Amino acid sequence: MAKDLPKRSENYSEWYNQIVTKADLAEHSSVRGCMVIKPYGYAIWEKMQAALDKMFKDTGHVNAYFPLFVPKSFLEKEEGHAEGFAKECAVVTHYRLKTDPDNKGKLIVDKDAKLEEELIVRPTSEAIIWNTYKGWIQSYRDLPLLINQWANVVRWEMRTRLFLRTTEFLWQEGHTAHATKEEAIIESEKMLGVYTDFAEKFIALPVLKGVKTAHERFAGALETYCIEALMQDGKALQAGTSHFLGQNFAKAFDVKFSSKEGKLDHVWATSWGVTTRLIGALVMAHSDDEGLVLPPMLAPIQAVIIPIYKTEDELKLVSEKALQIKKDLEAKGISVKFDNSDNRSPGWKFAEYEFKGVPVRIAIGPRDMQNGSVELARRDTKTKEVVKQDVLVEKVVGLMKEIQDSLFNKALAFRKESTHSVDTYADFKKAIEKGGFVYAHWDGTSETEEKIKEETKATIRCIPLDAKPESGKCILSGKPSAQRVVFAMAY
Amino acid sequence: MAKDLPKRSENYSEWYNQIVTKADLAEHSSVRGCMVIKPYGYAIWEKMQAALDKMFKDTGHVNAYFPLFVPKSFLEKEEGHAEGFAKECAVVTHYRLKTDPDNKGKLIVDKDAKLEEELIVRPTSEAIIWNTYKGWIQSYRDLPLLINQWANVVRWEMRTRLFLRTTEFLWQEGHTAHATKEEAIIESEKMLGVYTDFAEKFIALPVLKGVKTAHERFAGALETYCIEALMQDGKALQAGTSHFLGQNFAKAFDVKFSSKEGKLDHVWATSWGVTTRLIGALVMAHSDDEGLVLPPMLAPIQAVIIPIYKTEDELKLVSEKALQIKKDLEAKGISVKFDNSDNRSPGWKFAEYEFKGVPVRIAIGPRDMQNGSVELARRDTKTKEVVKQDVLVEKVVGLMKEIQDSLFNKALAFRKESTHSVDTYADFKKAIEKGGFVYAHWDGTSETEEKIKEETKATIRCIPLDAKPESGKCILSGKPSAQRVVFAMAY
Numbered sequence: 001m002a003k004d005l006p007k008r009s010e011n012y013s014e015w016y017n018q019i020v021t022k023a024d025l026a027e028h029s030s031v032r033g034c035m036v037i038k039p040y041g042y043a044i045w046e047k048m049q050a051a052l053d054k055m056f057k058d059t060g061h062v063n064a065y066f067p068l069f070v071p072k073s074f075l076e077k078e079e080g081h082a083e084g085f086a087k088e089c090a091v092v093t094h095y096r097l098k099t100d101p102d103n104k105g106k107l108i109v110d111k112d113a114k115l116e117e118e119l120i121v122r123p124t125s126e127a128i129i130w131n132t133y134k135g136w137i138q139s140y141r142d143l144p145l146l147i148n149q150w151a152n153v154v155r156w157e158m159r160t161r162l163f164l165r166t167t168e169f170l171w172q173e174g175h176t177a178h179a180t181k182e183e184a185i186i187e188s189e190k191m192l193g194v195y196t197d198f199a200e201k202f203i204a205l206p207v208l209k210g211v212k213t214a215h216e217r218f219a220g221a222l223e224t225y226c227i228e229a230l231m232q233d234g235k236a237l238q239a240g241t242s243h244f245l246g247q248n249f250a251k252a253f254d255v256k257f258s259s260k261e262g263k264l265d266h267v268w269a270t271s272w273g274v275t276t277r278l279i280g281a282l283v284m285a286h287s288d289d290e291g292l293v294l295p296p297m298l299a300p301i302q303a304v305i306i307p308i309y310k311t312e313d314e315l316k317l318v319s320e321k322a323l324q325i326k327k328d329l330e331a332k333g334i335s336v337k338f339d340n341s342d343n344r345s346p347g348w349k350f351a352e353y354e355f356k357g358v359p360v361r362i363a364i365g366p367r368d369m370q371n372g373s374v375e376l377a378r379r380d381t382k383t384k385e386v387v388k389q390d391v392l393v394e395k396v397v398g399l400m401k402e403i404q405d406s407l408f409n410k411a412l413a414f415r416k417e418s419t420h421s422v423d424t425y426a427d428f429k430k431a432i433e434k435g436g437f438v439y440a441h442w443d444g445t446s447e448t449e450e451k452i453k454e455e456t457k458a459t460i461r462c463i464p465l466d467a468k469p470e471s472g473k474c475i476l477s478g479k480p481s482a483q484r485v486v487f488a489m490a491y
Numbered sequence: 492m493a494k495d496l497p498k499r500s501e502n503y504s505e506w507y508n509q510i511v512t513k514a515d516l517a518e519h520s521s522v523r524g525c526m527v528i529k530p531y532g533y534a535i536w537e538k539m540q541a542a543l544d545k546m547f548k549d550t551g552h553v554n555a556y557f558p559l560f561v562p563k564s565f566l567e568k569e570e571g572h573a574e575g576f577a578k579e580c581a582v583v584t585h586y587r588l589k590t591d592p593d594n595k596g597k598l599i600v601d602k603d604a605k606l607e608e609e610l611i612v613r614p615t616s617e618a619i620i621w622n623t624y625k626g627w628i629q630s631y632r633d634l635p636l637l638i639n640q641w642a643n644v645v646r647w648e649m650r651t652r653l654f655l656r657t658t659e660f661l662w663q664e665g666h667t668a669h670a671t672k673e674e675a676i677i678e679s680e681k682m683l684g685v686y687t688d689f690a691e692k693f694i695a696l697p698v699l700k701g702v703k704t705a706h707e708r709f710a711g712a713l714e715t716y717c718i719e720a721l722m723q724d725g726k727a728l729q730a731g732t733s734h735f736l737g738q739n740f741a742k743a744f745d746v747k748f749s750s751k752e753g754k755l756d757h758v759w760a761t762s763w764g765v766t767t768r769l770i771g772a773l774v775m776a777h778s779d780d781e782g783l784v785l786p787p788m789l790a791p792i793q794a795v796i797i798p799i800y801k802t803e804d805e806l807k808l809v810s811e812k813a814l815q816i817k818k819d820l821e822a823k824g825i826s827v828k829f830d831n832s833d834n835r836s837p838g839w840k841f842a843e844y845e846f847k848g849v850p851v852r853i854a855i856g857p858r859d860m861q862n863g864s865v866e867l868a869r870r871d872t873k874t875k876e877v878v879k880q881d882v883l884v885e886k887v888v889g890l891m892k893e894i895q896d897s898l899f900n901k902a903l904a905f906r907k908e909s910t911h912s913v914d915t916y917a918d919f920k921k922a923i924e925k926g927g928f929v930y931a932h933w934d935g936t937s938e939t940e941e942k943i944k945e946e947t948k949a950t951i952r953c954i955p956l957d958a959k960p961e962s963g964k965c966i967l968s969g970k971p972s973a974q975r976v977v978f979a980m981a982y
Contacts, residue, residue, distance in 0.1 A: 027623075029557070029558045029619070029623065030562065030565075030622055030623075031558045031560045031562060031610065031619070034558035034559070034560060035558070036555070036556070036557050036558065036623050037555055037556040038555055039553040039554065039555045039638065042553075042554050042555045042556055043554070045556075046554065062530040062533075062534065063530065063533050063534070063537065064527070064528055064529055064530045064533045065527070065528040065533055065536075065661065066520070066527050067520045067522045067525035067526070067527065067659055068525070068612070068643055068645065068659050069522045069525060069581070069659070070522075071522060072588065072598055074521075075588075075598060076596060076597055076598050079596065082598060086589075087587060087588065087589070088586065088587055089586065089587065089588060090560070090583045090586060090610070091583060091584065091585040091586065091587070091588065091600055092582060092583050092584075092612065093582065093584045093585065093600065094582040094584065095579065095580065095581060095582065095647040096578060096579055096580065096582070097563065097566075097577040097578065097580060097582060097609075097611070098577075098578070105570065106567055107563055107566060107567050107573060107577050109582055109584065109609055118588075119522065119581070120588070121559070121583065121612070128520070128521075128522070131521055132520065132521075135518075141834060147530065151643075152559055152642075152643065154559065156586040156587065168558055168559050168560070170556065343632060
């Protein structure tokens with residue numbers, strides 16, 4: 001088995017951990033809960049960033065940068081927000097170290113350099129940004145304000161997993177200000193749409209669009225929109241959220257604008273974000289027992305060319321052709337690696353790039369040169385075929401789209417198979433145990449929601465946006481319900 | 492005068508501050524020493540990032556991401572490094588806040604959540620990165636390791652100025668590992684070359700290449716290469732540094748590799764970085780008493796089109812043409828803004844984009860429509876001319892290069908005028924007082940260097956790399972010197 005990778009069916013969790021580390025995506029650092037994103041993993045993040053950034057700009061947003069630190073008193077201003085975020089955070093209390101007088105070569109905190117007010121390393125930036133917006137917004141002419149930030153954030157986590165839950169992670173956070181409630185809601189929904197498009201077109205990951213229950217809402221939001229994806233082990237993963245914040249932050253930070261009619265009112269807000277967690281989703285959605293499987297749209301290397309040779313002369317012959325193929329593919333916008341390293345066998349390279357999820361592998365040796373062909377292999381289906389060199393470029397270009405679509409369709413089919421509707425609590429428990437999305441009626445109370453979570457560990461992932469109204473009875477309380485909601489075990 | 496901007500000749504420092512804030516580049520935040528980089532300023536940073544990132548990748552580097560926090564004990568490991576960086580830094584001592592029992596709605600630090608070991612918000616990442624490299628490097632096959640990181644860093648500064656010196660700033664930091672001393676030195680010099688190219692070709696800023704004196708070296712480096720630029724007030728600004736770190740960090744973190752011959756040795760290192768300070772350099776190098784002047788290569792808006800009209804019909808007529816021009820310019824890769832906002836007069840818009848440094852302004856009104864012409868104005872020379880619409884695109888494309896070159900040549904001429912050679916301490920003092928780069932002989936001791944600094948506030952900016960050997964006598968001590976070094980007052 002590839003790099004001693006456990007099978008998904010045997011130990012999904014360990015399978016995931018090992019893919020992430022052995023495919024060189026990331027590793028745990030020496031700093032508790034923080035990860036190192038290695039070059040191969042970071043290259044995926046760069047592709048995600050480029051695609052998302054373009055989508056944000058195409059929808060009228062601009063980037064800016066706000067401070068890493070949030071003064072403690074700012075967090076206190078929005079009560080729900082403080083409740084949700086102040087609890088587990090990195091607190092800066094001092095601004096200097098000094099040499100330990102009793103132990104030369106060691107450093108200690110300089111007690112004289114205590115901050116008057118503690119600074120929190122941002123767990124999210126609503127507080128610092130709305131404090132800034134106060135100075136930027138006076139009139140309806142200043143609205144809408146459509147700003148995004150690419151940044152690192154810190155939330156102190158006790159149990160961490162690479163990409164899925166880390167103390168520090170990278171993300172983007174959009175923070176917008178609007179003149180009307182309607183416009184802010186439209187913005188929240190628009191950005192949920194952007195996230196949906198990104199997940200489906202780039203990660204090849206079908207997602208459910210919905211809103212969170214009051215209980216699961218972002219601290220300080222009136223409505224939290226989310227996209228929820230299903231992983232291969234039947235657990236759900238929240239892949240992105242977009243919050244309608246109402247006037248909560250505008251009130252907390254006193255941000256008012258004068259309308260066209262000269263009336264003074266608080267501004268309406270949204271915020272929305274996705275994180276490096278998406279790399280975890282990408283890994284878990286498509287990879288298999290042989291390692292990583294990457295959708296072409298986000299693969300740092302989309303095609304690898306491996307030369308097969310025994311003599312230096314053969315290598316020379318093959319290399320010339322390989323470099324020509326590389327050039328031709330690159331001209332079509334495909335990123336190609338030609339691996340002619342001389343310390344690894346072709347077999348080793350085959351296994352390596354398979355493990356690293358490179359969508360397409362091209363092998364070329366002396367016999368191929370005679371036949372004007374190459375061997376072309378697909379990572380996702382693990383099929384291979386002999387292809388004539390003169391149609392190779394066209395073929396590979398086509399495969400990029402074919403693999404991308406195929407991964408999406410496979411994930412969609414899996415989600416379909418793994419989605420069930422139940423009407424009784426007994427059936428619910430069985431369905432949850434099997435994994436997948438479970439559509440069931442719920443009476444709308446946090447009490448019931450928490451009780452179900454307590455008893456089954458399942459949470460309401462979302463109240464789906466596209467669900468048909470359907471009256472029924474809550475699986476737990478039997479009280480009336482107007483729509484099914486989606487339950488699942490979740491990451 | 493534009494937006495009540497002080498003249499450079501009257502108050503250079505205030506002139507700079509006001510340009511940065513009034514051109515919407517950045518502002519001070521409510522967090523002491525930290526700035527908010529506003530969308531217009533951040534757009535310049537994005538252009539800088541894109542250009543530099545490409546140059547790094549073209550020279551074989553890849554990006555990765557390392558933790559924000561550095562455990563205190565890691566900083567202690569490299570003595571010089573600890574000495575240089577541990578002193579003024581943000582220290583995280585706790586990981587939780589709690590509600591104040593005596594004051595509901597307020598948060599206090601939870602004393603029970605004290606970290607066993609304090610974490611330092613990275614002032615630079617050598618320590619955390621070399622601790623990680625230890626796990627990545629075993630053999631010469633793992634070398635060279637050529638990694639760059641885009642990140643935020645924090646150095647507690649008492650006196651801050653937007654872009655030039657802030658507690659938090661954005662930067663890139665390259666960290667490379669090599670098998671030989673020679674290779675590491677070549678890398679340090681190569682990256683200095685990349686910075687030089689970037690400064691000269693993109694910022695249109697001529698720079699001196701040199702090495703720092705021992706006294707001014709990066710904490711932990713054996714050699715610090717730097718580029719030094721001259722601002723319009725005659726003060727020098729360090730625009731980028733590249734450090735040859737020897738085996739210091741490899742020894743501190745025990746990073747060894749086995750050579751081809753099977754010998755075990757410590758790895759050789761470099762690190763190199765440029766920061767958002769470059770935006771400050773950009774502002775100070777080219778701007779004038781009417782506001783910002785941006786080199787086309789880094790201007791977020793390269794050309795602005797302003798419609799001149801009285802009636803709605805005129806606006807419609809003019810807009811159609813303006814949008815066609817915009818499209819044609821964009822097809823040539825030029826970023827264009829068509830400002831048809833109806834709440835500002837053309838005069839206001841002229842002043843606004845002039846202040847914001849947009850390189851080229853195109854004004855078009857009904858009379859222009861009749862004549863098949865537009866009014867074309869250059870920001871740098873403040874000249875304008877009537878240009879036929881059918882040659883406009885070609886003309887603007889040409890202007891992009893012409894303005895870029897002209898800004899560079901103007902800065903180069905200014906540097907030439909402001910560079911002097913002196914042989915006596917009396918002449919040195921006079922020259923330093925006038926401002927500019929002063930080439931003088933120095934005996935090579937830190938003692939002399941510090942004494943000169945004490946008496947004149949001038950520092951040795953660099954020992955220039957391209958200087959001819961020339962024997963002489965130190966201006967202060969009279970001791971022999973083999974080469975002139977460059978003194979200046981500096982930011």
